Amino acid sequence: MLEVKNITVAYGSDTVVKDVSFAVKPGEVIGIVGESGSGKSTVLKSILGLLDSRGKVLGGEILLNGENLLGFTSGRMRQIRGKEIAMVFQHPELSLDPVWPVGRSFYESIRVHREITKKEAAVQGRKLLEALELGEPDKILSSYPFELSGGMCQRAAIAIAMANRPGILLADEPTSALDVTVQKQVIETMMQMRKEFSASILIVSHNIGVIAKMADFVGVMRRGQMVEWGTKEEVLYSPEHDYTKALIRAVPKMGGELPAAAEEVGHG
């Protein structure tokens, strides 16, 4: 349903993404790994058209159900964002309006795409949070982002992102700012969402453990290029590219093998 074809992105005169292609099929989880500056976050921003004023997609296509998003007007693009494709960020407490309670952001996310009353939105929010077993839904909805713990806030942010039941969820380093113990909960929340709404997830992270836990397909990016692509088993268990091997070796405890945490979800 989402197909990224040969896109090249530049910031000013720096080309940060070169000729990258991949596809996201319904219900799949795609993980892209790479160190910071490899261009993986830029790919996500390009898909939603959220590059800042200096960034520009120079070539390629981004197809959503066969339509090229790059040719969309800003008005049409706005209707895609949050409705067809949603996104969660690295710092949930910063990516939500700091002076709005979580419930209000939830309501806004729905309201900008279809008519809904505040009451209905609250009911839906409560349902969604209950399904996620996040404790007291009403308390979360009336809390400000700074009042929630990092993990709780990120899970609330995921709920907000899923408010319109989008087909695709983009996740930009969603666990990198969180404690290890909390990371697992956030991953579980995302996987739960996938099951609930049969959504696809495109997650980028420098953390191979997280990718290994979640992804069906894995891409490895380095200096703007996709150096390796395949199923999780192919890429992580028998990497071909030297860079992938180096990345896996660099993970502590791994010694060229998948980390224990990855095994756990990968096989269970």
Next chain:
Amino acid sequence: MIKFLARKTGMLILIFIGITFLSFCLTYLSPSNPAEIKLNKTGVPPTEELLEQTREEMGLNRPLLVRYGDWLFDMMKGDMGTSIRNGKPVVSELKKALPQTAALTLVSMAAVLLISIPFGVLCARFKDGPFDIAVRFVTYLFASLPSFFLALVFLYLFSVKLGWFPVIAPKGIRGIIMPALVLALTLSAWYIRQVRTIVLDELSKEYIAGSRARGVPEREILFSHVLRNAMLPITTLVGVSLAGMLGGTTIVENVFSWPGLGQLAMEAITARDYPVIQGYVVWMALIFLLVNFLVDLSYGWIDPKVRR
């Protein structure tokens, strides 16, 4: 919140004592002594003996801190002495002029916000565009313009040439327009630049990208997110800039003959009416202090982090 209030109140009391003490000490700056002025007023030629007697009567021979204590106590009771010029109580003189200055300040501040928020937001929204560059250029020049010159230009244009307003401002709405506008325009130049910086700062924050990713339209991002978040720094700005505005009233009231505290102070200075000058500075400082205290309190209402 309670801790926040307690700390603020403690600070308030400390500054209150400081302000009143400093104002009290101001009289020591005057070259002529109060006893002499009083004697001159009654027409008695001041001899050494009479001076000493008057000083004793006025309590001028007691220690500084005792006199300050008495003065402060009287002030709290609403007695700030009598005007040397006309023998009326200082407090009633100040009370008569205060509403004029308060009205002028309020109208000007409202005008400043009405002018500078839209301009500042537009500049930030279209950063480095022709509008932004033009506004930045104009505000730069305006910031160098003495307010009294602007006041005179306004008098010349709107009173002398066009005859829209009388040269001496009448009381009421018609009279307040010109002084308020002059005061507002000079401050707006600085404000527009500040608002522009504040909005640019907000626009660079991550929740803007977050809102865009959720499909919130640009206009809504600007009005319901950016402006709402910019309220806090803008409120701080209002509190801080009030000092400049109160200072500006002195000059503007003078040019437009607006019968406020500034006008009263200038008359008092000409007549060497020290108790009135003292009353003027104390009241202005207390108003400034009070408004900034209210600004601090309003954070609790604007910023959820303080409220909770």
Next chain:
Amino acid sequence: MSGGKNMNRTKKRAVVLLVMLSMVLVPTMAGRFLAPNDPYQTNLSQALKGPSAVYPFGTDNLGRCILSRILEGAAASIFSALAVVAVVFTIGTLIGLTAGYAGGWIDQVLMKVTMVFQAFPSFILAVAVAGMLGPGLRNAMISLAVMYWTTYARLARSLVIQLKEEAYIKAAKMCGAKGRHIIFRHILPNMISPMMITAALDISNVTLSMAGLSFLGLGVQAPLAEWGLMISDGRPYLQTAPWCIFFPSLALFAVVVLFNLTGDCLRDAIDARGEGRADA
């Protein structure tokens, strides 16, 4: 790379500004000699005459040449402001240095005093002080100093506290360097740049405040020439002889704009240098 480019642009701007500044300052400094007429010569038959060949900017109500008076008044208008900045710079630095270096109760007391001064609307405090002292240039300068010193004290204090934490100063202390040595060798030299930027940006404010006090009749007294006073004196003739107000205002405006531009330029130059250092 881009730093070097900026540096060059800043340099060019600095040169242009220096030329403009000297175009304004040199004539005003040499005002007495350049003045076409005697600035104090009254001539009632020539009162309130518009600009002409003899009186390029016209004459005031006493028939005095306005151009000559502007040139003559520059000293009171500009140099008094510069002197005030120099004084508050020195006093503020001393107080801030003492508070920041000594710390403890000395710091507490000095900073509370500073806070109290800042609790006054500054121009009103200046008006009150000038009003108590009585009018006159010297008293106006004193009242401006009372109004402006706090900025420098606070800035100096925060700089000292910041510098005290620097590794090399801690090292010097540990090596047994004397307090005086540390202050004069290590702390003061590193404070100068940021303090200078503030001072440069403040000159225009002080100039405007000085003109404001004079306009209110609290500064230089007649018949001496000073711009704010000239503007104030011209007020009754707003309708009949607007040049009495216009030209002194223009002089004041031009000088304030120039001071502002120079201050900005100096700030950019010092900032650029600071960045360059951080890179290296």
